[in-house]
Amino acid sequence: MNDFASHSYWILLLPFLSFLINGLYLCRKDRKSAGILSIVLNGCAMVYAIVLAVQYFQSGMAPGKVLAWEYSFLPFTETLIASVGMLLDPLSVMMLVVVTVISFLVNIYSMGYMREDLSSGRFFSLLSFFSFSMLGLVIATNVFQMYFFWELVGVASYMLIGFWYHKPSAVSASKQAFILTRFADSFFLLGIVLVSYVVGSFDFSVLNALEPATAAFSGMIDLGFCDISRSGALVLGSILIFTGGWGKSAMFPMHIWLPNAMEGPTPVSSIIHSATMVVAGVYLVARLFPFFAACEGTLNLIMVVGCFTAIFAAVIACTQKDIKRILAYSTLSQLGYMMFALGACTVVGENTINTLGYTASTFHIFTHAFFKCMLFLVAGSLIHQVHSNDLDAMGGLGKKMPWTYWSSLIACLAISGVPPFSGFFSKDEILLSAFQNGHVIVFGVALFTSGLTAFYMFRLFFLAFHGEPRSAGVAHAHEDKAMTFPIVMLAIPSLGAGYFGKEIFARYFTPGMLQVPLATPMEHAAWVPFAAAGVAIVGIAIAWLFYARPYANVKHALDTENRSALYKVVYHKFYFDEGYYAIVREFLFGGIAASAKWFDDYIIGGLVKLVCVICQKAGSLVRYLQSGYLTFYIGTLIVGVLLWRYLGNLPV
Amino acid sequence: MTLQNCLILAFILFAIGTWGVLRRRHMVGMLISIEIMLNAANINFISFAYFKAADATAGALFSIFVIAVTACEMAIALAIVITMYRRHHSLDVNQLRDLHE
Numbered sequence: 001m002n003d004f005a006s007h008s009y010w011i012l013l014l015p016f017l018s019f020l021i022n023g024l025y026l027c028r029k030d031r032k033s034a035g036i037l038s039i040v041l042n043g044c045a046m047v048y049a050i051v052l053a054v055q056y057f058q059s060g061m062a063p064g065k066v067l068a069w070e071y072s073f074l075p076f077t078e079t080l081i082a083s084v085g086m087l088l089d090p091l092s093v094m095m096l097v098v099v100t101v102i103s104f105l106v107n108i109y110s111m112g113y114m115r116e117d118l119s120s121g122r123f124f125s126l127l128s129f130f131s132f133s134m135l136g137l138v139i140a141t142n143v144f145q146m147y148f149f150w151e152l153v154g155v156a157s158y159m160l161i162g163f164w165y166h167k168p169s170a171v172s173a174s175k176q177a178f179i180l181t182r183f184a185d186s187f188f189l190l191g192i193v194l195v196s197y198v199v200g201s202f203d204f205s206v207l208n209a210l211e212p213a214t215a216a217f218s219g220m221i222d223l224g225f226c227d228i229s230r231s232g233a234l235v236l237g238s239i240l241i242f243t244g245g246w247g248k249s250a251m252f253p254m255h256i257w258l259p260n261a262m263e264g265p266t267p268v269s270s271i272i273h274s275a276t277m278v279v280a281g282v283y284l285v286a287r288l289f290p291f292f293a294a295c296e297g298t299l300n301l302i303m304v305v306g307c308f309t310a311i312f313a314a315v316i317a318c319t320q321k322d323i324k325r326i327l328a329y330s331t332l333s334q335l336g337y338m339m340f341a342l343g344a345c346t347v348v349g350e351n352t353i354n355t356l357g358y359t360a361s362t363f364h365i366f367t368h369a370f371f372k373c374m375l376f377l378v379a380g381s382l383i384h385q386v387h388s389n390d391l392d393a394m395g396g397l398g399k400k401m402p403w404t405y406w407s408s409l410i411a412c413l414a415i416s417g418v419p420p421f422s423g424f425f426s427k428d429e430i431l432l433s434a435f436q437n438g439h440v441i442v443f444g445v446a447l448f449t450s451g452l453t454a455f456y457m458f459r460l461f462f463l464a465f466h467g468e469p470r471s472a473g474v475a476h477a478h479e480d481k482a483m484t485f486p487i488v489m490l491a492i493p494s495l496g497a498g499y500f501g502k503e504i505f506a507r508y509f510t511p512g513m514l515q516v517p518l519a520t521p522m523e524h525a526a527w528v529p530f531a532a533a534g535v536a537i538v539g540i541a542i543a544w545l546f547y548a549r550p551y552a553n554v555k556h557a558l559d560t561e562n563r564s565a566l567y568k569v570v571y572h573k574f575y576f577d578e579g580y581y582a583i584v585r586e587f588l589f590g591g592i593a594a595s596a597k598w599f600d601d602y603i604i605g606g607l608v609k610l611v612c613v614i615c616q617k618a619g620s621l622v623r624y625l626q627s628g629y630l631t632f633y634i635g636t637l638i639v640g641v642l643l644w645r646y647l648g649n650l651p652v
Numbered sequence: 653m654t655l656q657n658c659l660i661l662a663f664i665l666f667a668i669g670t671w672g673v674l675r676r677r678h679m680v681g682m683l684i685s686i687e688i689m690l691n692a693a694n695i696n697f698i699s700f701a702y703f704k705a706a707d708a709t710a711g712a713l714f715s716i717f718v719i720a721v722t723a724c725e726m727a728i729a730l731a732i733v734i735t736m737y738r739r740h741h742s743l744d745v746n747q748l749r750d751l752h753e
Contacts, residue, residue: 627749628749629745629746629749630682630745630746630748631673631674631675631745631746634673634674635674638670
């Protein structure tokens with residue numbers, strides 16, 4: 001493009017600089033200036049990213065791919081080279097803007113949220129580290145670079161969830177998040193190895209250019225231990241790669257780490273566990289979308305997994321009392337939406353594919369990032385004021401915090417999908433794509449989930465902001481400037497991103513090589529938007545009826561003891577945490593680990609001990625010879641000489 | 653007096669000396685036993701020289717030489733014995749096992 005784009009590595013370097021300076025120097029000296037430095041550098045990165053985005057879309061390159069810069073990083077062979085570069089296409093430019101904007105606002109917010117925390121210097125340093133890794137992931141030109149930054153993002157998440165390492169729950173949550181995502185990532189790595197072996201390249205452009213029924217998909221290939229058809233290997237590889245995104249985006253059944261990750265500071269939940277990092281799984285699928293589409297069956301798997309996660313998490317979110325957990329399950333549900341929208345795309349003809357789902361999904365990434373990030377910031381604000389995560393301790397906060405109240409109303413309407421707020425447009429497109437591609441069941445489930453979403457979001461909204469105060473903390477709640485500013489700033493895209501973004505997304509967001517006109521085999525279902533909005537309004541109305549109508553029995557609503565068995569099962573998240581712990585304890589610790597320990601103790605350790613005993617015995621045997629008795633020495637001398645004389649073959 | 657009788661005498665002396673070295677625990681006793689063994693060797697020299705060699709003087713001279721060297725050796729050995737006694741107040745070789753420990 002031009003010089004401006006080729007120097008765009010500054011977008012990465014600025015947060016990295018902030019990480020280095022804060023981490024090595026400022027965090028010990030002055031935590032306030034650490035925060036300011038973080039804000040300034042991340043702000044510069046944001047400005048750079050926005051200007052770059054504007055230039056990119058104005059330069060006429062827009063739907064095309066631009067390599068801003070690229071260096072070879074690890075040349076494995078002559079042809080298989082893992083490089084580090086910066087790929088600019090609509091998807092990555094969109095994510096660059098989203099990540100930098102949210103990172104900037106969350107840094108400002110953290111100034112308020114972490115004001116009393118003595119180690120906030122470390123916090124700012126790690127937050128910048130996360131921004132750096134996430135940006136590196138977003139701009140990846142090849143799947144290897146993506147994996148590299150993918151792991152860095154995981155490490156950043158681990159360190160930030162466990163930021164308050166004096167809390168045992170935070171430590172165990174961070175370990176759980178790291179181990180579970182790492183478990184999924186190992187499959188990702190396997191997938192990369194397999195696919196790059198079959199295809200001979202890491203590059204997204206090569207992988208995405210693969211077409212079914214060509215040379216790449218025919219014939220057999222030797223994997224070293226067995227022969228497998230190329231198409232089979234690629235399908236297997238694509239499923240393995242998707243497994244990485246499966247874990248990172250916390251899809252069912254690897255979802256349990258995300259709600260538990262809420263033990264970290266709220267700004268972390270806001271940036272990492274709602275807006276950016278967990279979207280990485282969806283981003284991966286979107287990035288490799290043509291590749292997944294070429295591999296038969298993978299998209300169906302993605303759709304089923306996403307769809308089930310969407311409704312599963314939404315049901316759990318309806319009963320939770322911890323506001324951060326409600327939002328976490330809501331994030332899961334929305335991630336499920338994005339996933340199944342990608343999976344819902346179906347091949348309609350020779351090399352053409354209905355890509356409405358792709359457009360809808362990327363659009364939802366964009367809108368969801370803003371309103372969900374903002375909802376978490378609101379949650380953090382409330383927690384900061386009443387010093388509790390529980391809805392039990394809130395109520396009536398609307399009067400105390402008017403700015404927060406109105407902003408979160410916008411976000412709640414946006415996530416529920418009420419026009420003209422941003423979520424409506426993206427969610428409507430997702431539903432439409434499911435319907436157009438003929439997935440009727442998925443469409444029904446998604447529509448129902450949409451209603452549930454509206455219900456649980458407004459349950460949260462009414463219980464937190466309306467009604468009578470339920471704890472003393474509410475009385476002296478007030479708004480903090482540093483914390484309210486980002487919330488209000490995020491209300492603007494939550495309101496307008498949908499309406500203004502729709503055109504851009506419809507025009508530019510089609511997956512690279514399979515660029516086809518939005519060939520819709522079925523007529524545009526005009527009633528879908530109305531149905532979506534209608535379901536959302538019904539959900540809101542039910543929530544109002546239960547929790548905010550005059551004389552509503554709020555006490556009963558928050559009661560978790562005297563409930564039906566079904567409610568309790570849902571409240572306990574279908575006992576998935578307990579199930580996981582049981583499996584880990586009984587099967588991993590009790591079964592595999594115990595038998596491995598037995599093997600180590602008795603077989604390996606036994607061998608070592610045996611060698612030890614043999615040496616000792618040999619040593620003490622020799623020791624007996626050195627008795628110190630002169631007689632014995634002389635006697636052996638004589639016997640030795642005699643033996644030598646007669647056995648030594650001496651001449652007679 | 654034949655060569656055989658002389659050699660038998662030397663053998664008996666040597667056996668007595670060996671027995672003494674092995675069984676004696678007193679250091680001086682051991683020295684005496686070693687002396688006996690050397691004398692047995694000397695008898696061997698002289699008897700072979702007397703009965704077999706053309707000129708017996710060589711064997712006789714050699715045994716005188718051995719006796720002289722033995723005297724020197726004894727002087728050194730006794731010096732060691734005295735030092736040992738001063739240090740340990742004992743000459744029982746079974747107790748002198750410092751190197752063993």
